[in-house]
Amino acid sequence: MHVNGKPTRTIWPAADGRSVEIIDQTKLPHRFEVATLRTRADAAHAIKAMLVRGAPLIGATAAYGMWLGMMEDASDAGLDEHYERLHETRPTAINLRWALDRMRALLKHLPVAERVENARLEADAITEEDVVLNSAIGDNGVSLIHEIANKKPGEAVNILTHCNAGWLATVDWGTATAPIYKAHDAGLPVHVWVDETRPRNQGAGLTAWELNNHGVPHTVIVDNAGGHLMQQGAVDLVITGTDRTTATGDVCNKIGTYLKALAARDNNVPFFVALPSPTIDWTVSDGIREIPIEERAAEEVTHLTGQTSSGGIETIRVTPAGSGAANPAFDVTPARLVTGLITERGVCHASADGLASLFPEKAA
Amino acid sequence: MHVNGKPTRTIWPAADGRSVEIIDQTKLPHRFEVATLRTRADAAHAIKAMLVRGAPLIGATAAYGMWLGMMEDASDAGLDEHYERLHETRPTAINLRWALDRMRALLKHLPVAERVENARLEADAITEEDVVLNSAIGDNGVSLIHEIANKKPGEAVNILTHCNAGWLATVDWGTATAPIYKAHDAGLPVHVWVDETRPRNQGAGLTAWELNNHGVPHTVIVDNAGGHLMQQGAVDLVITGTDRTTATGDVCNKIGTYLKALAARDNNVPFFVALPSPTIDWTVSDGIREIPIEERAAEEVTHLTGQTSSGGIETIRVTPAGSGAANPAFDVTPARLVTGLITERGVCHASADGLASLFPEKAA
Numbered sequence: 001m002h003v004n005g006k007p008t009r010t011i012w013p014a015a016d017g018r019s020v021e022i023i024d025q026t027k028l029p030h031r032f033e034v035a036t037l038r039t040r041a042d043a044a045h046a047i048k049a050m051l052v053r054g055a056p057l058i059g060a061t062a063a064y065g066m067w068l069g070m071m072e073d074a075s076d077a078g079l080d081e082h083y084e085r086l087h088e089t090r091p092t093a094i095n096l097r098w099a100l101d102r103m104r105a106l107l108k109h110l111p112v113a114e115r116v117e118n119a120r121l122e123a124d125a126i127t128e129e130d131v132v133l134n135s136a137i138g139d140n141g142v143s144l145i146h147e148i149a150n151k152k153p154g155e156a157v158n159i160l161t162h163c164n165a166g167w168l169a170t171v172d173w174g175t176a177t178a179p180i181y182k183a184h185d186a187g188l189p190v191h192v193w194v195d196e197t198r199p200r201n202q203g204a205g206l207t208a209w210e211l212n213n214h215g216v217p218h219t220v221i222v223d224n225a226g227g228h229l230m231q232q233g234a235v236d237l238v239i240t241g242t243d244r245t246t247a248t249g250d251v252c253n254k255i256g257t258y259l260k261a262l263a264a265r266d267n268n269v270p271f272f273v274a275l276p277s278p279t280i281d282w283t284v285s286d287g288i289r290e291i292p293i294e295e296r297a298a299e300e301v302t303h304l305t306g307q308t309s310s311g312g313i314e315t316i317r318v319t320p321a322g323s324g325a326a327n328p329a330f331d332v333t334p335a336r337l338v339t340g341l342i343t344e345r346g347v348c349h350a351s352a353d354g355l356a357s358l359f360p361e362k363a364a
Numbered sequence: 365m366h367v368n369g370k371p372t373r374t375i376w377p378a379a380d381g382r383s384v385e386i387i388d389q390t391k392l393p394h395r396f397e398v399a400t401l402r403t404r405a406d407a408a409h410a411i412k413a414m415l416v417r418g419a420p421l422i423g424a425t426a427a428y429g430m431w432l433g434m435m436e437d438a439s440d441a442g443l444d445e446h447y448e449r450l451h452e453t454r455p456t457a458i459n460l461r462w463a464l465d466r467m468r469a470l471l472k473h474l475p476v477a478e479r480v481e482n483a484r485l486e487a488d489a490i491t492e493e494d495v496v497l498n499s500a501i502g503d504n505g506v507s508l509i510h511e512i513a514n515k516k517p518g519e520a521v522n523i524l525t526h527c528n529a530g531w532l533a534t535v536d537w538g539t540a541t542a543p544i545y546k547a548h549d550a551g552l553p554v555h556v557w558v559d560e561t562r563p564r565n566q567g568a569g570l571t572a573w574e575l576n577n578h579g580v581p582h583t584v585i586v587d588n589a590g591g592h593l594m595q596q597g598a599v600d601l602v603i604t605g606t607d608r609t610t611a612t613g614d615v616c617n618k619i620g621t622y623l624k625a626l627a628a629r630d631n632n633v634p635f636f637v638a639l640p641s642p643t644i645d646w647t648v649s650d651g652i653r654e655i656p657i658e659e660r661a662a663e664e665v666t667h668l669t670g671q672t673s674s675g676g677i678e679t680i681r682v683t684p685a686g687s688g689a690a691n692p693a694f695d696v697t698p699a700r701l702v703t704g705l706i707t708e709r710g711v712c713h714a715s716a717d718g719l720a721s722l723f724p725e726k727a728a
Binding site: 029193194201205209212218219220221222223224227231254256258259260262288293302308309317318332 | 557560562563565568572573582586589590591592593619623624627630657668679682683686687688691692694695696
């Protein structure tokens with residue numbers, strides 16, 4: 001999507017043919033900086049320290065990380081080592097494992113001498129496919145927005161989203177935002193309620209930033225506000241992304257998603273989840289019991305970083321020195337609270353049958 | 365409760381007999397500072413700028429504000445003027461109007477010459493009564509904690525609370541925290557999950573600070589985390605305060621309370637609301653339609669204040685410059701989601717019948 005009027009992606013191979021460039025998302029929304037990944041360790045660090053985040057972008061970065069790793073050591077031992085170091089960076093997003101599995105499955109049967117070039121080609125393919133998948137999600141989801149717009153001519157369609165499932169979470173388009181960008185680009189009046197998404201503020205920092213750059217009307221709210229807005233009729237539709245969706249339609253996503261799903265249900269607001277199929281974990285059926293929830297550092301809760309009035313970047317503590325904090329990064333929204341799943345193949349019911357209807361070759 | 369080991373209240377008449385002292389809560393948790401209110405305008409500012417906050421403390425401050433006003437102008441016109449200026453400071457908390465009505469009802473029938481002294485005596489009475497009411501709430505609520513403790517001997521009772529309905533929100537004891545302090549002081553093992561409560565972080569800044577000072581085990585979490593913790597069985601009980609409760613048991617409280625009530629219901633976690641009876645608005649029956657919800661400044665969402673690593677206090681912006689924000693300060697939890705109300709007269713069902721059983725003289 002657009003940054004300063006120029007089409008931009010979140011990750012791309014650098015001109016030197018030996019490295020990868022990314023937007024350093026830890027600097028947003030205050031600085032737009034590009035970082036270079038030269039080694040597998042750079043790629044692992046970028047994922048772990050969240051220079052890149054969002055399930056699809058984590059997958060693409062891991063794929064390029066395997067390529068960078070092949071340039072360092074393309075042996076079988078190296079292949080396993082790169083896989084492990086990249087896999088251990090984040091436990092929840094399933095695209096990470098999906099991308100690594102795909103890379104390893106291809107590379108391990110190739111002669112060592114052919115691995116570097118093929119790793120690059122496969123990472124490129126994963127990246128391009130992500131753009132195609134997300135664009136298709138947009139095409140499939142935009143009809144939901146059209147339907148609402150037709151019922152309230154002349155008024156904006158109010159869409160609430162949580163965290164950043166925008167183009168910054170993918171290679172381009174985003175998942176939850178793809179239908180929104182398609183609607184906006186088609187001239188439909190949309191307005192987005194942006195949950196700030198504590199503790200890391202991916203809504204306030206990233207979703208607001210990208211909507212702002214693309215010119216989509218939006219308003220930032222605290223995570224506490226969505227239920228009240230739904231009670232007041234100010235939300236027509238909720239669309240979120242997901243880090244892992246079970247074969248039964250349970251949705252693991254950024255902490256707090258579950259609370260919005262409960263409020264949507266209580267107020268008869270449609271609650272949709274947008275996802276490319278690599279985000280589906282066909283091996284898991286009970287999201288609440290089976291998906292590992294990443295516990296991140298307490299400092300993400302106790303401290304915040306932002307821009308001071310003089311333009312500098314400062315980190316402040318918001319809790320008393322003696323108080324500890326817990327920081328579970330994701331929660332699971334049971335399928336019963338999800339109105340539907342928006343995938344690259346169409347919209348389906350959040351259930352084993354619904355997913356099987358779109359992905360018969362994957363369903364058990 | 366205790367600050368640095370010393371019993372402390374949130375508001376008290378100063379030794380000079382002409383002013384009132386308060387804890388300046390905008391400085392917490394990083395600085396413990398006492399501010400002096402010398403005029404009615406000082407009192408109004410303290411409420412509006414949230415040097416004091418919390419429905420009961422707002423009521424007590426307004427009562428002393430009327431006393432300060434009487435010292436400036438004790439005429440009938442002055443009485444009306446003081447009432448209006450204090451009343452317009454905050455629209456949602458009902459205790460404000462309750463305290464002002466009580467002061468005006470007393471003062472308007474007194475000779476002008478007797479108004480100053482009687483205003484002081486009545487403000488003192490409102491303040492002392494608040495302490496007695498909250499202590500009684502504690503006595504009535506502690507049995508709920510005892511019941512849970514009996515079912516899990518040797519384990520801590522995990523209580524989640526939202527915002528600050530602690531002693532800092534009242535004159536002493538707090539409302540939601542009164543049962544917790546009584547349980548802790550009685551040796552029951554309690555642990556409190558403290559919602560940080562964006563946008564003003566009264567949980568992270570105030571509840572954590574006061575629990576820390578009183579030695580009650582606690583953990584700060586982002587507002588997004590409570591639903592997940594309930595799903596995982598990590599919450600035994602939710603207790604919140606309220607800024608206004610309808611005669612039918614709807615609970616208006618800090619924005620986000622409704623989301624926690626939904627999660628509690630979805631996970632069979634008891635959801636109790638603690639309140640002194642002045643917080644009940646007997647004139648309102650539909651909380652969602654009838655209670656005015658204060659819309660506060662966008663800067664409370666876009667900016668945060670805290671302590672830097674060098675010990676200074678700094679304000680940072682967390683959103684992009686081009687993004688606006690909305691800031692509704694309260695929401696309404698329908699009575700159907702509330703397990704019970706803890707009042708100074710006992711615990712009752714959140715319904716017109718429940719409230720009437722405890723307050724027959726007030727019910728219609």
